[in-house]
Amino acid sequence: MNRREFLKAAVLAGAAIALPACGRSQGGTAQVFLGAGELISGSTARLPFGLLDGHGMPLQGRRASVWVGEDVEGQKGRAGLSGPYEAPYRVFQHAREGEPEGFYAATVTIPDARIARVHVETDDGAGSTVFQPKKAASVLRVGDAAPAIRTPTVRAPGGVANLCTLEPMCGLHEVSLHEALRKGTTVVLSIASPKLCTSRMCGPVLEEVLQVRRNDPDVQYIHLEPYATDNTAKLSSAAEAWRIESEPWTFVISAHGKVAASFEGPVLASEITDALRTASA
DSSP: OOHHHHHHHHHHHHGGGTSOOSSOOSTTOOEEEESOOOOBTTOEEEEEEEEEOTTSOBOOSOOEEEEEEEOOTTOOTTTTOEEEEEEOEEEOSSOOTTSOOEEEEEEEEOOSSSSEEEEEEETTEEEEEEEOOBSSOOSOOTTSBOOOOOOOOSSOOTTOSOSOOSSSOOSOOSSOHHHHHHTTOOEEEEEOOTTTOTTSOHHHHHHHHHHHHHHOTTSEEEEEOOBSSSSTTSBOHHHHHTTOSSSOEEEEEOTTSBEEEEEESOOOHHHHHHHHHHHHO
16 A cells, blocks of 8 residues: 555545444444644654544543554553643634544654554543554655646636636635745645545634634735546646645745645644744744
């Protein structure tokens, strides 16, 4: 399984955050679904995740603690893992019916291991999952120059089957990214497809970006649908320039054209706002 196939499988599993699970846990344990795949060995990373109880129902609003480390044969639970890392539950402001209400997130250290294990405990149960840490980043990182690409706009919608799949349209397609960067404007770039997103996180995340825009209209906000077709078979050339392997992604770009912050998966308006403050400092 190559990296893109691995992440695709992870995203498909993540869809269970919003919908009843196909499998059932036993003994009251929780099922853990990671909301990120760009997890680099030895780095400090933001780790979003969702939980289901033993009946396949979402565990929301709980107090959760996380342990992370190398997956060692024979070890179970938190044994041999580093932690605890606190993972507060974060609620979306505008989730719609059928979309996740929120998510958990912890800041953790990713182990230098071939396979890593994440263990989560709440008052209602515990569960573990595994993932493959990456040796090097694929997606653009903080400090990298933002690609000065032409993103589809209402004036030039070419290159994608859908200019915007949020209903009604988000209104973040007035200016192309290359225009905003040329003007030296701070930018929030949302790469998400509310219609095609298998994790169902894209709609709530794009709504969070719109909330930031209402509070801070001096920043340029741009939404980019990642797919060139009306399915997930092919990324658009603009999305490929950002080297994403999952969705949604939210980037904050400084007035100097550098990536100031990036968020894979679910993110709140408050996190984006904090990143904007840092970018303009």
